[in-house]
Amino acid sequence: MDITVTVNGRQYRRTIEPRVLLAYFLRDELGLTGTHLGCDTSNCGACVVWLDGLPVKSCTVLAAMADGKQVRTVESLARNGQLDPVQQAFIDCHGAQCGFCTPGMLMTARWLLDRDPDPSEERIREAISGQLCRCTGYENIVRAIRRAAELSNTADDDGSSAALAGEQRDEVAS
Amino acid sequence: MQVPAQFEYERATSVAHAVDLLVKYNGAGRVIAGGHSLIPMMKLRLARPEVLIDINEVGELAGIVRDGDELRIGALVRHNELLDSAEAAQLFPILVDAERVIADPIVRNRGTVGGSLCQADPSEDLSAAFSALRADAVIQGPQIRRTVPIRDFFVGPYETVVGPDELLVELRVPVRPGSGSAFVKVSRRAGDWAVGAVGAAVWLAGDVITEIGIGLSALGAQNFVAVEAEDFLRGRVVSAEAFAEAGRIAAEHCDPPVDQRGPADYKRHLAATLVARSLTLASHRAGREV
Numbered sequence: 160m161d162i163t164v165t166v167n168g169r170q171y172r173r174t175i176e177p178r179v180l181l182a183y184f185l186r187d188e189l190g191l192t193g194t195h196l197g198c199d200t201s202n203c204g205a206c207v208v209w210l211d212g213l214p215v216k217s218c219t220v221l222a223a224m225a226d227g228k229q230v231r232t233v234e235s236l237a238r239n240g241q242l243d244p245v246q247q248a249f250i251d252c253h254g255a256q257c258g259f260c261t262p263g264m265l266m267t268a269r270w271l272l273d274r275d276p277d278p279s280e281e282r283i284r285e286a287i288s289g290q291l292c293r294c295t296g297y298e299n300i301v302r303a304i305r306r307a308a309e310l311s312n313t314a315d316d317d318g319s320s321a322a323l324a325g326e327q328r329d330e331v332a333s
Numbered sequence: 334m335q336v337p338a339q340f341e342y343e344r345a346t347s348v349a350h351a352v353d354l355l356v357k358y359n360g361a362g363r364v365i366a367g368g369h370s371l372i373p374m375m376k377l378r379l380a381r382p383e384v385l386i387d388i389n390e391v392g393e394l395a396g397i398v399r400d401g402d403e404l405r406i407g408a409l410v411r412h413n414e415l416l417d418s419a420e421a422a423q424l425f426p427i428l429v430d431a432e433r434v435i436a437d438p439i440v441r442n443r444g445t446v447g448g449s450l451c452q453a454d455p456s457e458d459l460s461a462a463f464s465a466l467r468a469d470a471v472i473q474g475p476q477i478r479r480t481v482p483i484r485d486f487f488v489g490p491y492e493t494v495v496g497p498d499e500l501l502v503e504l505r506v507p508v509r510p511g512s513g514s515a516f517v518k519v520s521r522r523a524g525d526w527a528v529g530a531v532g533a534a535v536w537l538a539g540d541v542i543t544e545i546g547i548g549l550s551a552l553g554a555q556n557f558v559a560v561e562a563e564d565f566l567r568g569r570v571v572s573a574e575a576f577a578e579a580g581r582i583a584a585e586h587c588d589p590p591v592d593q594r595g596p597a598d599y600k601r602h603l604a605a606t607l608v609a610r611s612l613t614l615a616s617h618r619a620g621r622e623v
């Protein structure tokens with residue numbers, strides 16, 4: 160079957176088998192290997208991407224279901240060589256160790272911060288509760304998401320980072 | 334790498350179209366919405382439908398609407414939509430309690446109310462919650478649209494009364510005065526299936542219980558309900574003693590499975606405790622402390 164999916168603002172047309180899952184479509188058909196595949200059973204959350212603005216576990220969504228829709232992956236976060244605040248914060252706080260869970264964590268973190276720019280630790284832990292990290296014990300990931308909130312809120316004062324984040328959202332929405 | 338067996342894919346555009354497709358494929362088609370039960374089963378080849386009929390674009394099935402003395406919850410309502418519904422929270426806090434502990438926030442963006450009920454997993458939280466609320470299920474077939482009490486909806490594990498050419502359309506939950514409801518769940522990890530879970534709904538006139546619903550999940554209760562405990566409580570005055578006795582009766586009449594989540598006697602103990610606890614909270618929400 161033929162599908163047309165807009166990924167990170169760019170439209171892709173591909174002919175696929177209906178059984179192809181979105182995570183494999185992104186990686187194998189489009190070469191966007193930032194999205195990782197871990198458990199393949201919707202438990203670990205390494206494969207989290209946004210589908211029409213909502214984070215989903217892309218190992219458990221058919222690519223066919225994304226036909227005509229907007230997908231956003233971790234590749235969209237950095238813009239013009241500048242990291243998204245969540246990426247910078249993961250570096251600052253050592254939120255990534257082996258890095259396997261990181262793409263999914265980043266996509267959930269970005270979504271959470273877009274909805275709640277100043278989340279409590281409890282809210283952060285709830286938001287990432289469907290994602291597994293076997294390295295960090297989550298402490299540094301939670302710290303990184305808090306740090307990202309602080310970075311974004313500080314940046315709000317001069318407008319630079321907020322403008323960047325807004326631009327990314329607009330592109331995905333268009 | 335886990336990949337489902339080959340299948341054909343159809344995207345339904347309306348309820349009528351979905352039912353037409355079910356008729357056309359004559360038992361070989363399977364409805365898919367969130368897919369968070371069916372796709373993992375297809376990957377493991379526990380399910381091997383020849384045709385998937387995708388209902389994600391069927392707008393008629395979406396939405397939560399107050400309609401007179403009923404709250405209508407579309408089969409395609411995502412778990413997070415129900416969790417975030419102010420109307421549901423105000424009328425039936427049991428649904429919000431349950432949704433908060435179903436899977437995880439990302440899965441809840443995708444999984445649907447109707448899909449959870451049609452999957453009919455013996456550990457499904459919503460089956461117990463809607464049974465406690467005495468909801469009705471609306472089912473569309475090729476000729477007729479029928480309404481089935483949710484307590485008659487489940488035939489057995491992973492089996493419902495929805496026929497091969499039928500589609501669950503919505504849940505209708507009766508809105509009656511003097512109600513309170515609550516859902517309590519014990520699980521081993523965040524987002525896990527229940528070791529045991531209980532939903533309770535009470536309808537009070539003063540201190541007297543005029544109607545009652547007790548739903549049990551993962552505890553081996555027939556049709557997810559504790560009928561004997563309900564019969565005991567109906568017409569009684571709310572009290573801690575009556576709720577404890579209802580818990581004892583519910584525990585006696587359920588048949589918890591022995592599995593990696595615990596032995597039967599522990600789960601029976603859990604049933605008694607959770608029945609009393611959910612009733613106490615439901616009463617509190619109906620304005621009566623015990």
